[in-house]
Amino acid sequence: MIAASATPRVPVVDLAGAVVGTFPVHRIYCVGRNYAEHAREMGAAAPASKAERGVPTFFMKPADAIAVDGKVPYPAATSQLHHEVELVVALGRDANGVVAPEDAEALVFGYGVGLDLTRRDLQAAAKAKGLPWDTAKGFDQSAPLSALLPVDEAGDLSSARIVLEVNGEPRQQSSLDHMLWNVADILYELSLLYALRAGDLVFMGTPAGVGPLLPGDAFHARIDGLPELQGSITAPLR
Ligand code: MN
Numbered sequence: 001m002i003a004a005s006a007t008p009r010v011p012v013v014d015l016a017g018a019v020v021g022t023f024p025v026h027r028i029y030c031v032g033r034n035y036a037e038h039a040r041e042m043g044a045a046a047p048a049s050k051a052e053r054g055v056p057t058f059f060m061k062p063a064d065a066i067a068v069d070g071k072v073p074y075p076a077a078t079s080q081l082h083h084e085v086e087l088v089v090a091l092g093r094d095a096n097g098v099v100a101p102e103d104a105e106a107l108v109f110g111y112g113v114g115l116d117l118t119r120r121d122l123q124a125a126a127k128a129k130g131l132p133w134d135t136a137k138g139f140d141q142s143a144p145l146s147a148l149l150p151v152d153e154a155g156d157l158s159s160a161r162i163v164l165e166v167n168g169e170p171r172q173q174s175s176l177d178h179m180l181w182n183v184a185d186i187l188y189e190l191s192l193l194y195a196l197r198a199g200d201l202v203f204m205g206t207p208a209g210v211g212p213l214l215p216g217d218a219f220h221a222r223i224d225g226l227p228e229l230q231g232s233i234t235a236p237l238r
Helices: 037-039 100-107 118-128 182-190
Strands: 012-014 022-024 029-030 057-061 071-073 080-082 085-091 108-115 161-165 169-175 202-204 220-223 227-234
Touching: 029 080, 080 202, 100 108, 100 182, 108 220, 108 227, 182 202
Parallel strands: 029 202, 071 227
Antiparallel strands: 012 022, 029 057, 085 108, 085 202, 161 169, 161 220, 220 227
């Protein structure tokens, strides 16, 4: 008989800037198709304007999917690991029910940059059968993440540049003002579905240019004004 003595570890993210400490992660929410160009490259219809955008697509990763040491083993069960560079929002307060867009910023603790790593072959197979994406998105170490910068040190990110380089070559480049739903919009929409809590992270969706990562590849993700994310894909664990 195995004793049920294990205490779950709470995943934590480093802080950047003046505040010393770590940020304990509660949940990881992710936004799908938040840039029209990326929706198109995935073969989906993209809205012509914000007025036609409808409701956002959400999915989740486990809290312990974050990878903060820059070493990401090539995951099991895929031959098509893809990068998606994204703005990451960290919530510092619990929401009290539905969050009006004008009240959303008060919940935000800070920002970072992350990768929503995706087993694209599993996602394509799931989509073809109308099945859920969980195994494509919510796998171990599928969320490499930079340190988090508190919001008062981050400045205005509304039109910040977002860039991902792999082995020194640019793969994804855009600007945060191309997001169909901004941070306030997304926190409002999420709050209609979930109780938002301190410790929640939101991956805000990726611009166009997603593509493969292989063992040995070095990734370097940047959003102007935020801590950078650098790391590499290492050999598979099994
Ligand atoms: Mn994504």
